[in-house]
Amino acid sequence: MKSEKHALKKWLVAGSTLLIMSAVQAADDNVVNVYNWSDYIDDEILTEFEAETGIKVVYDVFDSNDILETKLLAGSSGYDVVVPSAGFLARQIQAGVFQKLDMSKLDNYGNMWNVVNDQVARFGPLNDYSVNYMWGTTGIGYVEEQINERMPDAPVDSLALVFDPEITSKFADCGIFMLDAADELIPAALAYLGEDPNTKDKDVIAKAEAVLMGVRPYIQKFHSSEYINALSNGDICIAVGWSGDIFQARDRADEADNGVTIGYGVPKEGALMWFDQMAIPKDAPHADNAHTFINYMMRAEVIAKATNYVWYANGNKASQPMLDEELLGDTSVYPTEEMMTDMYIVTPYDPKTQRVVTRLWTRVKSGQ
Amino acid sequence: MSNKGVLITGGQSEMGPLAAAQMRLASFAPYRWFVAAIIWIADKLGLRGRSLVIAMPYLWLLVFFLLPFAIVFKLSFSEIAIAIPPYTPIVSWVDGIYLRLQLSFESYQLLFEDSLYIKAYLNSIKIATVSTLLTLLIGYPMAYGMVRAPKQWRTTLLMLVILPFWTSFLIRVYAWIGILKTKGLLNLLLMNLGIISEPLTILNTNVAVYIGIVYSYLPFMILPLYANLEKLDGSLLEAAADLGCGPFKAFWTITIPLSTAGIVAGCFLVFIPAVGEFVIPDLLGGSDTLMIGKTLWVEFFNNRDWPLASAVAVLLLLILIVPIVLFQKFQERANAQSA
Numbered sequence: 258m259k260s261e262k263h264a265l266k267k268w269l270v271a272g273s274t275l276l277i278m279s280a281v282q283a284a285d286d287n288v289v290n291v292y293n294w295s296d297y298i299d300d301e302i303l304t305e306f307e308a309e310t311g312i313k314v315v316y317d318v319f320d321s322n323d324i325l326e327t328k329l330l331a332g333s334s335g336y337d338v339v340v341p342s343a344g345f346l347a348r349q350i351q352a353g354v355f356q357k358l359d360m361s362k363l364d365n366y367g368n369m370w371n372v373v374n375d376q377v378a379r380f381g382p383l384n385d386y387s388v389n390y391m392w393g394t395t396g397i398g399y400v401e402e403q404i405n406e407r408m409p410d411a412p413v414d415s416l417a418l419v420f421d422p423e424i425t426s427k428f429a430d431c432g433i434f435m436l437d438a439a440d441e442l443i444p445a446a447l448a449y450l451g452e453d454p455n456t457k458d459k460d461v462i463a464k465a466e467a468v469l470m471g472v473r474p475y476i477q478k479f480h481s482s483e484y485i486n487a488l489s490n491g492d493i494c495i496a497v498g499w500s501g502d503i504f505q506a507r508d509r510a511d512e513a514d515n516g517v518t519i520g521y522g523v524p525k526e527g528a529l530m531w532f533d534q535m536a537i538p539k540d541a542p543h544a545d546n547a548h549t550f551i552n553y554m555m556r557a558e559v560i561a562k563a564t565n566y567v568w569y570a571n572g573n574k575a576s577q578p579m580l581d582e583e584l585l586g587d588t589s590v591y592p593t594e595e596m597m598t599d600m601y602i603v604t605p606y607d608p609k610t611q612r613v614v615t616r617l618w619t620r621v622k623s624g625q
Numbered sequence: 626m627s628n629k630g631v632l633i634t635g636g637q638s639e640m641g642p643l644a645a646a647q648m649r650l651a652s653f654a655p656y657r658w659f660v661a662a663i664i665w666i667a668d669k670l671g672l673r674g675r676s677l678v679i680a681m682p683y684l685w686l687l688v689f690f691l692l693p694f695a696i697v698f699k700l701s702f703s704e705i706a707i708a709i710p711p712y713t714p715i716v717s718w719v720d721g722i723y724l725r726l727q728l729s730f731e732s733y734q735l736l737f738e739d740s741l742y743i744k745a746y747l748n749s750i751k752i753a754t755v756s757t758l759l760t761l762l763i764g765y766p767m768a769y770g771m772v773r774a775p776k777q778w779r780t781t782l783l784m785l786v787i788l789p790f791w792t793s794f795l796i797r798v799y800a801w802i803g804i805l806k807t808k809g810l811l812n813l814l815l816m817n818l819g820i821i822s823e824p825l826t827i828l829n830t831n832v833a834v835y836i837g838i839v840y841s842y843l844p845f846m847i848l849p850l851y852a853n854l855e856k857l858d859g860s861l862l863e864a865a866a867d868l869g870c871g872p873f874k875a876f877w878t879i880t881i882p883l884s885t886a887g888i889v890a891g892c893f894l895v896f897i898p899a900v901g902e903f904v905i906p907d908l909l910g911g912s913d914t915l916m917i918g919k920t921l922w923v924e925f926f927n928n929r930d931w932p933l934a935s936a937v938a939v940l941l942l943l944i945l946i947v948p949i950v951l952f953q954k955f956q957e958r959a960n961a962q963s964a
Binding site (some may be wrong): 321323324326327329330331332348351352353354432437439476477478479490491492608612615616619620622623624 | 705706707708709710711739741744745806807808829911912913915920923925926927928929930
């Protein structure tokens with residue numbers, strides 16, 4: 258018994274030494290921990306960054322702002338660079354999550370596009386804390402064959418396609434997905450009603466419930482990343498989703514040559530414009546490497562490569578000559594400034610209103 | 626002891642499910658560190674031998690169950706805030722001299738006001754009950770067939786039941802997406818066979834959740850049943866046959882009653898985890914599949930409402946305690962009977 262206890266003690270000592278060693282090693286490692294959206298980068302960029310700087314990229318992905326915020330508000334997330342959307346970022350800055358960027362380490366900042374920076378500034382002092390990665394609109398992706406078969410004159414450029422029960426019900430059998438994002442679908446429902454999508458008035462917000470509930474029986478799933486595959490395989494025929502994701506689905510379907518043609522409609526009632534921003538948490542373990550990473554991503558040729566791959570517009574003016582011509586000319590990717598005035602943004606809700614919004618959304622999702 | 630549900634059979638057939646779980650725990654490195662630390666502390670405190678052995682499970686319970694539960698319980702009385710962490714403290718200093726305790730019951734109020742949560746609880750219990758019964762209906766004949774199979778086959782059959790555990794649970798559930806989806810394997814098969822002309826919508830419905838749970842938890846039903854049926858005294862059935870009892874009646878009046886312990890163990894092993902199941906309804910269920918595990922996840926991760934998520938967890942635990950206590954009582958009774 259005595260000797261066994263002794264052996265256990267040795268075991269314990271050895272174990273804890275190992276633990277401490279690995280912790281020290283992790284701190285010494287030349288890494289940058291990046292937490293970004295899924296399907297949102299050309300992997301080659303990361304490889305090239307590693308080769309050039311010797312900094313290893315630990316890349317992790319999420320598919321909703323909510324998940325990211327949960328991790329950030331729990332504290333000590335361990336991430337060095339995260340990419341929240343502007344509305345969420347504004348609130349997280351208030352909560353004290355982020356550090357101001359050290360502009361002296363970002364010598365590529367001059368490449369950024371003032372049009373996007375001005376839009377981002379509408380959310381608050383975001384430009385002190387973050388740099389735009391990509392931006393886009395939330396719209397409707399659809400499978401042309403399935404739509405034509407059921408309703409050749411379907412209003413694919415209108416929210417009526419997904420919010421008018423009479424029209425939406427025609428497509429229930431081929432599958433409709435919606436983003437699982439309260440802060441995008443509720444404003445969209447309000448835009449459909451002609452209300453101010455960015456309203457903070459609880460009574461107005463409540464009006465969205467009837468719209469969403471009216472089409473709820475025809476929605477198969479609320480999910481923010483599955484729709485890329487589901488659309489490109491033709492498993493579903495309509496998805497309310499993010500512009501670039503739907504273009505990725507279109508490309509995957511083209512490559513597979515499976516008889517699925519995917520279109521993207523920017524809602525004429527007004528489309529939500531969102532901005533995904535690269536930022537550095539206050540407790541980032543490798544803040545220097547994080548600056549190096551963000552600075553690298555601001556290089557015109559790097560971000561152009563990312564945009565050519567993910568088919569989202571970026572906030573980098575200098576990169577525009579290097580983009581695929583087809584992409585820059587496509588107003589559903591790069592809307593004209595005139596079109597942008599018709600689009601809306603959604604600024605953050607205060608905690609009490611947020612609870613009203615999430616509760617409404619939970620009821621809609623569960624169909625209760 | 627002989628009638629008790631047994632998880633692992635063979636040479637250690639006298640081992641109960643708890644003992645088997647403890648065996649598995651003992652090979653788990655953090656557990657061994659924990660044990661080593663406890664032994665060290667106990668040594669310093671002058672605790673030796675018997676008292677130490679008795680104290681161990683209680684310490685385990687204290688550190689890994691009661692303490693976390695106390696934290697969750699405390700959290701459920703906070704309010705949400707935009708801060709790190711995202712809730713208000715319940716204890717604070719006022720003017721540097723008054724200690725203020727502020728308990729918010731808003732989360733519990735919401736639980737009862739918003740019918741969503743009650744529905745989610747009831748629906749979880751319904752889904753778990755139906756799945757448990759289905760698992761029993763499928764698992765019992767399988768366990769019975771395994772026991773009746775020639776002796777040299779039994780180990781292989783047992784292995785086949787356990788084999789799926791070699792693949793990650795998540796991947797096995799994911800595989801069902803490929804099978805059940807509209808253009809999936811099942812629909813292709815049925816359509817090619819001419820049984821159906823239009824594909825069935827199974828994925829993202831409750832049916833898919835039932836399939837997922839029954840599939841995933843079947844081994845937990847089969848193993849205790851197998852262990853129990855294997856020890857059934859065959860001579861009882863022979864005696865029944867000698868006395869003119871048909872095989873069907875003998876099964877109902879002898880085999881089933883004697884295997885009650887196995888049935889109960891299997892049912893609890895399926896029911897309890899199924900109530901709180903999150904992965905299966907999330908991957909296979911539709912957005913209208915209400916289960917409390919998923920509701921809890923949504924509150925915590927999507928709504929960032931930690932206090933409400935904690936209140937849901939506290940109630941879930943209260944609901945689960947009832948069947949667990951019942952199970953414990955049943956085991957005690959079975960032990961007393963066989964002693």
